[in-house]
Amino acid sequence: MDLKAFVEVTKPKQTLLLMITCIMSFLVASGFSFHPVELIKVFLAVSLAVAGTTALNMVLDRDIDILMPRTMKRPVPSGRLPETVCAIYGTLLFLIGIAISYTINIYVSIVIFLGLFFDIVIYTIMLKRKSPYSIVLGGLAGAMPSFAGWTAAKGYFDVAGMLISMIILLWIPAHIWYLSMHYEEDYRRANIPMLPLIAGMERASWIIVFSVALMLFMVTLLFLVLPFGPAYFITSVIITTYFLYRAIVFAKAPSRIGAKSMYKLASKTLGVIYLAMVIGSLHSF
Numbered sequence: 644m645d646l647k648a649f650v651e652v653t654k655p656k657q658t659l660l661l662m663i664t665c666i667m668s669f670l671v672a673s674g675f676s677f678h679p680v681e682l683i684k685v686f687l688a689v690s691l692a693v694a695g696t697t698a699l700n701m702v703l704d705r706d707i708d709i710l711m712p713r714t715m716k717r718p719v720p721s722g723r724l725p726e727t728v729c730a731i732y733g734t735l736l737f738l739i740g741i742a743i744s745y746t747i748n749i750y751v752s753i754v755i756f757l758g759l760f761f762d763i764v765i766y767t768i769m770l771k772r773k774s775p776y777s778i779v780l781g782g783l784a785g786a787m788p789s790f791a792g793w794t795a796a797k798g799y800f801d802v803a804g805m806l807i808s809m810i811i812l813l814w815i816p817a818h819i820w821y822l823s824m825h826y827e828e829d830y831r832r833a834n835i836p837m838l839p840l841i842a843g844m845e846r847a848s849w850i851i852v853f854s855v856a857l858m859l860f861m862v863t864l865l866f867l868v869l870p871f872g873p874a875y876f877i878t879s880v881i882i883t884t885y886f887l888y889r890a891i892v893f894a895k896a897p898s899r900i901g902a903k904s905m906y907k908l909a910s911k912t913l914g915v916i917y918l919a920m921v922i923g924s925l926h927s928f
């Protein structure tokens with residue numbers, strides 16, 4: 644068993660961007676006045692829970708991951724990490740994360756538990772292998788780290804935190820459906836009915852355009868609802884409008900090759916929006 648496998652099953656790049664949304668939300672919600680220990684507790688609670696959830700997803704998906712060239716070399720399908728070890732590892736990480744969240748406030752624990760529920764029960768077990776719209780509900784899992792960061796700072800649930808997390812929900816169709824266009828053969832071989840495989844690339848691309856247009860609306864609404872400075876508004880509107888423009892150009896002539904760069908652009912777009920939130924909440928901007 645190589646120790647690298649224990650890192651790989653936590654999908655470091657995905658967990659990193661999820662944690663960027665979490666910490667940025669915490670910073671904005673706290674108005675940058677927080678005790679460093681609080682920030683460390685939020686980071687540990689959410690990152691351990693996300694890593695544990697992802698490891699559990701890897702165990703449950705081992706039978707389909709072994710069928711896809713994109714995922715067959717992963718630790719569990721390739722046998723580098725026994726599934727029981729990965730299951731115990733994932734459960735332990737999640738339980739430590741939840742325990743730490745309990746020292747922050749109960750609302751954070753609820754949000755983290757919802758993350759596990761939407762990822763493992765709703766998405767991985769119930770929908771991923773059956774519904775072309777699996778990521779719409781499953782996407783709620785992806786919005787939970789951001790909502791957890793916000794709730795940790797606020798100490799209660801509020802609409803602003805939900806609006807910020809909504810941006811991620813509207814971003815997920817671009818994140819996954821462009822990827823599934825690029826890896827269409829993989830998903831067909833594993834019999835995973837992602838929307839582009841069922842409705843075709845063109846129709847799925849226009850649905851993504853619609854979700855990115857809603858994202859642009861949400862980014863603007865946040866400017867009206869939250870005390871963000873003009874730096875947030877200008878940066879986030881420019882990057883989201885550019886992404887919308889690229890999504891429209893792609894939808895007019897979708898291609899598997901082009902889908903990969905759209906997938907990569909999606910991650911960059913979300914990262915910049917969250918960065919804009921932090922800059923925009925520094926009162927001097």
Ligand code: HEM
Nearest residue numbers: 656657660661664713778781782785786811815819907910
């Ligand atoms: C239902 C929700 C989600 C699903 C089904 C999903 C699925 C995926 C898949 C299939 C990959 C490719 C992994 C690989 O090929 O190894 C991926 C990578 C990634 N995901 Fe997600 N994801 C979801 C939510 C999110 C969210 C909410 C974020 C961040 C806020 C995120 C960030 C990333 C990043 C940064 C990568 C790596 C991108 C790269 O390789 O450049 N994902 N995700």
Ligand SMILES: CC(C)=CCC/C(C)=C/CC/C(C)=C/COP(=O)(O)OP(=O)(O)O
Nearest residue numbers: 692693696755758759762766784785787788
């Ligand atoms: C607070 C908390 C615990 C939140 C959970 C956040 C989280 C792990 C979100 C990711 C969502 C997800 C379903 C990814 C797996 O996709 P996939 O199985 O389709 O990806 P793959 O094909 O690459 O395995």
